[in-house]
Amino acid sequence: MNILVLNGSPKGKNGITVQTAYYLQKRRADFFCYPVYTFLVPYQLQRFIELMKANNADTKGKVASQISTSKHFYDVTAHKFIEENGYDMQLRYICGLSADMDELLTQKGQNDAKCYFDEMIFKIQNGIFLYKEPAKACEKRVYEKTLTAAEKSDAKDIAIVTSCAVQDINLRNMIDDFKAVLPYNAREINLTQFPFAGGCLGCMECAVSGKCCHNDILFTMRQMSGVNYIEEL
Ligand SMILES: Cc1cc2nc3c(=O)[nH]c(=O)nc-3n(C[C@H](O)[C@H](O)[C@H](O)COP(=O)(O)O)c2cc1C
Numbered sequence: 001m002n003i004l005v006l007n008g009s010p011k012g013k014n015g016i017t018v019q020t021a022y023y024l025q026k027r028r029a030d031f032f033c034y035p036v037y038t039f040l041v042p043y044q045l046q047r048f049i050e051l052m053k054a055n056n057a058d059t060k061g062k063v064a065s066q067i068s069t070s071k072h073f074y075d076v077t078a079h080k081f082i083e084e085n086g087y088d089m090q091l092r093y094i095c096g097l098s099a100d101m102d103e104l105l106t107q108k109g110q111n112d113a114k115c116y117f118d119e120m121i122f123k124i125q126n127g128i129f130l131y132k133e134p135a136k137a138c139e140k141r142v143y144e145k146t147l148t149a150a151e152k153s154d155a156k157d158i159a160i161v162t163s164c165a166v167q168d169i170n171l172r173n174m175i176d177d178f179k180a181v182l183p184y185n186a187r188e189i190n191l192t193q194f195p196f197a198g199g200c201l202g203c204m205e206c207a208v209s210g211k212c213c214h215n216d217i218l219f220t221m222r223q224m225s226g227v228n229y230i231e232e233l
Contacts, residue, residue, distance in 0.1 A: 001124065008034030008045030010201045016101050017069040023104060024117045035101075035202070036070030036078045043199030049085050059089040063129065065120055066096035067113075069103070083130075092129035094120050143170045149180040158186040165192055 009015030017033045034041045052059070064086045068075055075098045086093045097116040103109030123129065160179070164171045179186055197216040205213040 001121075005033060006045070006048070008042050008048070010042055010044055010199065011035075016104075017067060020067050020069065020097070020099060020104055020113050023110070024113060033067040033069075034078075034082075036068055036073070036075045037200055037202065039074035040078050040081055041068075042202075047199070053085075053089060057089065059091050062091055063094060063124055064091040065094040067099070067116075068096065069099050069101045072098065072100060087132040088134050090134060092131050094123050094129060141170075143173045145173045145177050145180070147177040147180045150183050152185045153183060154185055156184045158182065158184050160186050160188045161191065162188065163191040 005018075005021050007015065007018050007021070009017050012018075015035060017035045021033045034045050037043075040046070064082075066079060066082045068078060070078070079096055079098060082096070083093055097113060099109060099112065104113065160175060162171070162175060164175060175188070179188075195216060197214040201213060203213050205211065
């Protein structure tokens with residue numbers, strides 16, 4: 001039996017989560033794993049899943065499970081995210097292991113990891129999986145623009161922050177309607193055009209300085225908005 005490990009930690013081989021996989025690998029297996037970052041899986045793994053879906057990755061019928069480490073703060077949300085995405089991709093799912101970040105150093109943590117692994121192998125050998133039919137596509141409805149433009153003033157500086165995709169006609173029309181009735185001129189900042197240098201690396205620089213270690217943020221915000229005061233943030 002081959003098991004693929006998708007290591008979703010930006011810390012790569014030095015991550016805490018992957019140590020659980022290495023630990024279990026000693027028992028001749030490989031694993032899927034990630035740390036919980038800000039209530040969810042790290043962005044790099046989210047993007048990887050998005051690309052798998054966009055490219056119709058051949059996952060139908062394969063078995064998936066997950067290992068995370070965290071402080072158990074919204075780890076449930078992250079596990080549900082992986083589980084539901086798995087169903088979307090027609091994977092058969094086995095409930096994962098959510099370990100505390102220090103747990104592997106304890107006898108109990110090591111036993112929990114071994115029990116999880118043994119149970120997973122048992123379930124694979126006996127065909128015990130969770131599975132859900134992918135959600136059916138619902139009827140597409142288009143929001144039509146209906147509102148008449150109000151008179152505008154520059155008395156306030158309003159920025160509309162959006163992640164509206166080019167093909168998202170509904171959101172486009174809603175934003176246009178909102179801008180129409182707004183009595184002020186508004187700037188629009190579309191995050192989809194924002195050239196992010198990368199996802200969170202977990203370096204915790206922001207905890208100390210309040211700023212991200214990627215320099216793209218200030219540079220690009222300034223370029224997109226043309227407003228210099230963002231530099232002060
Ligand atoms: C930026 C950042 C965000 C985090 N967010 C959460 C969180 O929302 N919930 C939680 O329980 N732990 C959170 N943690 C703790 C990590 O999940 C934990 O340290 C994990 O073991 C790191 O694993 P890794 O070394 O494989 O990256 C966060 C850590 C970082 C660096």
